[in-house]
Amino acid sequence: MLVDEFEYLEPETISEAIDLLSKFGPDAKLIAGGTDLLLDMKMGKVKPKFLISLDKISDLRFIADGGETLRIGAMTTIAEIEKSKLIKDRCPLLSEAAQVMGSVQIRNMATIGGNICNALPSADLPPALVALDATVKVVGKNCEKTMPLEEFFAGVRKTKLEQSEILKEVQVRATQGRTGTSFLKLGKTHVDLAIVNAAARITLAKSGECKEARIAIGGGVAPTLIRARESEEMLEGRMIDENLFAKAAEKACEKLSPRETSFRASPWYKAEATKAIVKRALAKAFERARAGG
Ligand SMILES: Cc1cc2nc3c(=O)[nH]c(=O)nc-3n(C[C@H](O)[C@H](O)[C@H](O)COP(=O)(O)OP(=O)(O)OC[C@H]3O[C@@H](n4cnc5c(N)ncnc54)[C@H](O)[C@@H]3O)c2cc1C
Known part of the structure; x- marks a missing residue:
């Protein structure tokens, strides 16, 4: 597929890039690695007249x-x-x-x-x-x-x-103290976009209780990623175990709103997969926290 003609601009500072964005308005688009944008351009979803590359701005790479x-x-x-x-x-x-x-x-x-x-x-x-x-x-x-x-x-x-x-x-x-983390992803193949992914962080107090928990779920189970706050609250301040992880995962699934028409997996499959992935991510994070992070 051919893309429409565009002008390629390579500012060297952030302020130069912002000036170009202001000057060309909606006719301009920023390009970073291009792995998403170029596909969209080839499919005709976006047709920028000016591509502003961020590649030469060293202040953005550290x-x-x-x-x-x-x-x-x-x-x-x-x-x-x-x-x-x-x-x-x-x-x-x-x-x-x-x-x-x-x-x-x-x-x-x-x-x-x-x-x-x-x-x-x-x-x-x-x-x-x-x-x-x-x-x-x-x-x-x-x-x-x-x-x-x-x-x-x-x-x-x-x-x-x-x-x-x-x-x-x-x-x-930065991860500190008795903190364990885990990221799990389920996709059709390991290089595919996720059907569901989940990140968990657990910090344990000296007493062994869960001092702080974080659960975030992605993978097209909702329009934006989900932070499962109520599930986190089920864990914080308590002695935690597999049983509680299952309940927290179940609770997190109440927040899902996957599209009926998703081609990657049905809403039912996504919900079941989310329960399993969140539970496993929590168990792994807990195991790592107990082992000292
Ligand atoms: C074959 C294939 C497999 C993929 N697999 C995965 C996967 O497993 N997991 C995954 O998460 N993604 C995956 N992707 C999606 C994609 O590669 C990622 O989302 C990637 O991180 C996009 O980064 P980029 O630098 O290429 O962004 P670009 O394509 O350059 O830009 C993407 C969008 O972000 C905007 N943008 C970029 N940088 C900035 C900035 N600093 N400020 C403001 N706007 C900005 C651009 O204007 C554009 O709208 C895959 C893509 C392909 C083609």
Whole structure:
């Protein structure tokens, strides 16, 4: 399939990119790794007259240790995240999600910013990021704002980004203390988009009780990913076990609203798979927390 003609622009700074976005308005589109956008262009779903590449903006490509947090630039590739020792040591949940995202070729091109901004409900990194209490930094003309990633999504393929705004970086909480995490994904093949994926984080108190729990579910089970707060509350402040994980997983499924017409799996299958995946993710996170994280 041929794409319509477009002009390719390569700004070298964030402010230059924002100026171009403001100048060309809806005729312009940002391109990061291009793994999603180029497909959409080939299918004629989007027809930008100006493609603004973020590739030459070095300020968008970094992984930085911020003490209790890690900061990751939007243009960091999934492969860089997968291979980063800092992320493996401090945020193993993110490494785990990056490892099962697409194929090697996709991971080499795709960026964390693109994985977030395409707002696909089946994207792999967002549930892991939400389980790590991620916030995103967005920059626009004369403004910069930070918001929880959970609030960034507005629907299927919709975010709260304004036309001339850029996602600059993501900040996640580093894993500390007796914390265990787990990311599980069910897809038709291991390189496919998820039918369902789930990220779990459990922190244990010295007494052995669950001090803090996070559960985030993705994979097209709802228009945006689900943070299962009520399930988290069922675990927090209690001695936890397999039985409780099953109940928490059951509760999480009350929030699902999968499309009837999804070609990946039926709503019934997605609900059953979600129950199993969430329960297993919690059990694995718990086991890792008990082993010292
Ligand atoms: C064969 C194949 C397999 C795939 N498998 C998976 C998978 O297993 N798991 C998964 O999660 N995804 C998968 N994907 C989807 C895709 O690869 C990812 O979502 C990828 O992370 C997108 O990143 P990108 O850098 O390529 O984004 P692009 O395609 O460049 O951009 C995607 C969208 O985000 C916008 N954007 C990008 N960066 C920014 C920014 N910094 N600020 C504002 N807007 C921005 C672009 O304008 C565009 O609208 C797959 C895709 C293909 C083609």
